[in-house]
Amino acid sequence: HTPFNAMAGFPDVREIGTEEWETLSQISGTTFGGRPVGRTLQVSSDAFVIAQVLRRGNISRMENGPRWCHELDNVVVVTTVENPAEDELNQHFVTGFVPAGTQQQGMRKYKAMIAGLEHALEPDDRLKVLDEVLTKGRAFYGLDLACIPTDMPLLQHCAKMGYAECIEALLSTPGFAQGLGHRCKHRFTVLHFVAWQGHDNVLEALGESNIRNLLDISNELGELPETAAIIRAAELRLEKPDMAKKCEEVAVHLHRLRIGALGEVAL
Secondary structure, three states, X not given: OOOOOOOOOOOOOEEOOHHHHHHHOOOOOOOOOXXXXXXXXXXXXXXXXXXXXXXXXXXXXXXXXXXEEEEEOOEEEEEOOOOOOHHHHHHHEEEEEEEHHHHHHHHHHHHHHHHHHHHOOOHHHHHHHOHHHHHHOOEEOOEEOOOOOOOOOHHHHHHHHOOHHHHHHHHOOOOOXXXXXXXXXXXXXXXXXXXXXXXXXXXXXXXXXXXXXHOOOOOOOOOOHHHHHHHHHHHHOOOOHHHHHHHHXXXXXXXXXXXXXXXXXXX
């Protein structure tokens, strides 16, 4: 297993196609300097961002046809009804658009945030670094931070680094708890990073209920989190015995939770 690049895995931006441009150019009150460059949203991959724009954005009726424009932080979503339910997005979603400048702003802020976390000396300082995310939530300048960047989303990064206070704060922020089971590069969950690094403090921040939901999710090598902790402990035993011991303790804790869960099922 190798360290992941926290800036890898952002979606590409491009010049919008003719059909998409014709739809977007009709949006009342919105002007583009020529054909826009950015990213179109898809229900299959951007459902959370779309739902947040619909829930919190400004709404206006478009000039042509029964369509509504929803706008939040320069992210635009067009629907065929004014307030579609989340389970009806496929039926009523027309298009969505994140301008390149908006996404680039989000990427710059994310990069600065990761650097700020690494330079912060105290837990309270790290929470201050996360302030904008904790305010805006999981949808961040058109990016779904529960799964973007795909190599290392924010929860996974904080779990890897042992930022227990950040994990606790993020799970209390709308949307992040629902994305807890996401698997990033090598199909690692948050719990795999906790196990791989021996961060028992993060276990407490996750809480037993969340841990139980992640116990049976394997990575691309078929390793459950407790298995990954045992393998990591064996690798570290000679060079870093203290860290190896922490990985062993995490493995034991996860195993006991598993046995307890199996016992509850048997009952």
